[in-house]
Amino acid sequence: MRILLGITGGIAAYKAANLVRLLKEAGHDITVLPTQNALKFIGETTLEALSGKNIDLDMYHDVADVRHVELGQQSDLIIVAPATASFLARLASGIADDLLLNAILASTAPVVVAPAMHTEMWQNPATQANIATLQERGIRVLEPAVGRLTGKDSGPGRMPEPEEIATFALSGLPLQGKHVLVTAGGTREPIDSVRFIGNSSTGRMGIELAKAARDLGAQVTLVAANIETATPAGVSVIKVGNVDELELAMDRNCDLIIMAAAVSDFRVKNPSNEKLKRGESLTLELTPTKDLIASYVANHKVISVAFALSDSDGDRLVEVATAKLWDKGVDFIVGNSVSALGSDTNQIEFISRNSHESASGSKSELSRWILERVIPSLS
Template sequence: MSQPSSRDLPLANRRIVLGVTGSISAYKAADLASKLRQAGAEVEVVMTPAATRFIAPLTFKSLTGRDVVVDMFEAAETEAHVEVARRADAMVIAPATADTIASLAHGHAGDMVSLTALATAAPILLAPAMDSQMWEHPATAANIATLRERGVELVGPATGRLASGRVGPGRLAEPAAIVGALRLLLGRRTGDLRDRHIVVSAGGTHEPIDPVRFVGNRSTGRMGFAIAEAARDRGAEVTLVTGPVALETPVGVRRIDVQTVAEMLVALEQVTARSDAIIMAAAPADFRPAAPADHKIKKAPGQERLVIELEQNPDIIATLPGGGVRVGFAAETRDLAAYARQKLPAKRLHFIVANDVTAPGSGFGTETNQVVIFHDDGRVEEFPLLSKYAVAHLILDRVRERFPRSS
């Protein structure tokens, strides 16, 4: 695969100001800064003096490659709080202490974090961190309500073990969740799929043989989840209908879990009633046991074979009546073009994304995919091996082209 492009980096060319305040969880902000850089963002860090008691500014300078501002009067840049604030595409304050939240709610500007927050017109995301008693105090609740009314977004706090040893709400959200919430926030404000509802299916299905065995396939759901993430990042409302997979739900995505083809079909019939597009990235089983056993099938003495009669499952995308722009997938091992072209009219698709699952880097469970897109007008587009997230954007670009221009 070639070097990562902007399509591999969900925060490419975004300027993010990271505000760090005085909480024991400030050490997690270092991981957050690193993850923001890995996602392609340019990161500038501002800190309160109290935060420097928990983690050194040098840590953030090493991670971001930029000077960290703690004291406006000692900054190399004149009026640093205003200049940093003007450059920002978004500001993330993590951890956000009760004191910082109170300062923001009442317009105080006693440190570089609150100064920058007051000066910026960019959206602000808060990740609170404090003891549960402080989080649940009426004053904190009132301050949070005030900030929400002004359009400030929150992620967390999580519930778990706190620095005091107690268990309750107040834990800083994990860095991956904060990055996900930031991507959601930016997508909803600037994404080209705002006001669109995209339905994505993912994963395989488990068709029961008995209570402990099933007929299935090797699908891990990675392609479908990548499409859901990319659509979320572009501002869409996303509904993800997934078979059994071992993947975390992308922040801001509505997830519906199903087991069988019959369950997936029912779920998709409901959610596509108001969708702008259905992207059928799932790999539902073509066949199911005709008569699943009520109890675990046991080996009988002398038995060398077990015969299970299979019957055909309904074709989900062919059965669905609408859904807007209709996109299918064809995971093949031979005769890729022939099979993909056959499926286009049979499933009433606008286009189909085909891949050879035997090709290196393009099979189930990989982080990459190499696809060919066959359109209903006869066009064929071939692409090199790319990350599944980059492939997801290619698909969404073509979905967007199919939307009515007048809408």
């Protein structure tokens, strides 16, 4: 996993050296990004030696590479330890006045902060309000330990030990070490050199599922069929056009496959290599395409989730989706209505071989909800 470790300017910064070592020894790729104030408490040479990478805090060095965006987009997880009261306030306010804050704002990776400060600073209503704001935005906060602080004082505010920070940051990633394959978008089968038949799909649900799996620690491969929107950072993307290309891209091992792509049910038997002229009478002979998910699960030992789109809802949708669950041989199926096409929200029927649940919400919320129900099967 690619981890960006931010270090801010508090006395507890010295503990970050052991945190770098722990994460590095666990096999993670660590990029250390201290603030200028952090370097008053811990040496740049130490951090470079432990991480194996040069430290460069200059926002205006290699400007053409847009470093703050690159650092944010290339990170699978961001940890800030210690996180000072000043840093928390600026992050909560969206102030990006150094490279670390710029990288965080430019990233969609999960963020973990480990605050460390004097007791009165931690308990101050302003700090507590900032913590609440960050948590509402999905940032995970490891509360300070109670113990000896700078000088003779003791109390809450002490930075937890590196082992506890590493455990906390990684324990919220139940898909760590798992490979998740997600298909998204709609395939297109050619009629001639410019026309095609296919299924309507923006790929939004598949993209949200890929993002949710990434945020839960998975290595994610997104097979994107004719998706025009931006694909998420921290995810391997394979772009495909038709059913054959999709099948080829799917031919890889994984721990979990989520078939969210809208696969064309038919292809033209004899597509033209040239653009057909308007006004000519045209009869298309269609042949059915392969059931890709059924074929995949028949040949791979993998947990599988498929989608069933229907113009029905309620009990009829459950009936249609359940039938497809057994026909395709998948572990789970998500039934949804055509009304969800192009929408930011969805209402789904989540069906396994022995249970059924209904849910509604944004596609982002439902993606996390679906994965939470699939994860126990992966253990």
